Amino acid sequence: MLLSIEFQARDQLLERSKAIERCFRCGTCALVCPVTRYGEGYNPRDTFVYDVLSSGEPATNQNLWSCALCYKCYEVCPQDVNIPKVFESLKEIAFENGWAPANVVALVESVIRTGTSFPITDACRRMRAELNLSPFAPKGIGDLREIAKNTGLEGEIDRLKVRKVGDGEQ
Numbered sequence: 001m002l003l004s005i006e007f008q009a010r011d012q013l014l015e016r017s018k019a020i021e022r023c024f025r026c027g028t029c030a031l032v033c034p035v036t037r038y039g040e041g042y043n044p045r046d047t048f049v050y051d052v053l054s055s056g057e058p059a060t061n062q063n064l065w066s067c068a069l070c071y072k073c074y075e076v077c078p079q080d081v082n083i084p085k086v087f088e089s090l091k092e093i094a095f096e097n098g099w100a101p102a103n104v105v106a107l108v109e110s111v112i113r114t115g116t117s118f119p120i121t122d123a124c125r126r127m128r129a130e131l132n133l134s135p136f137a138p139k140g141i142g143d144l145r146e147i148a149k150n151t152g153l154e155g156e157i158d159r160l161k162v163r164k165v166g167d168g169e170q
């Protein structure tokens, strides 16, 4: 073990991603990360090693949501640390605790309810017609709702929305 991790969900995270403690902070991940290259203020080494794993509650770190899950960092890591997997696990913890950004919750809700991550407006319909495309008709919405219901995701979304309204955040 090279990295010392101290926070509440430590065991929960290690259960899912055992290699994270092997990180020796070399920074190779930051050299290949496209979000670091084209974004601002994001660096997987800093976010992962310094901000996330050294904080008291890493799942509240909003930088987690900047990761594009491209897995480039994992391909080059000499220690086989799967950063996107770690971030994915932390995002799950964040979602369960109501720490996910409101736009992410809204996006998940939109996919469950309409089958798309964006609203289909009259302008979209007009443009499709002008391009001679068939009317927009997302498929599999029934299956998505069933999955959301059976996995508890639907209730989770309602719970988060109620909590936000109750907190006066919307």
Ligand code: SF4
Binding pocket: 022, 023, 024, 025, 026, 027, 028, 029, 030, 045, 049, 076, 077, 078, 079, 080, 081, 083
């Ligand atoms: S490349 Fe791997 S070992 Fe190096 S800082 Fe990134 S996660 Fe840690």
Ligand code: SF4
Binding pocket: 029, 032, 033, 034, 035, 036, 044, 066, 067, 068, 069, 070, 071, 072, 073, 074, 083, 084
């Ligand atoms: S998986 Fe995330 S942290 Fe890793 S290189 Fe891609 S965007 Fe960067």
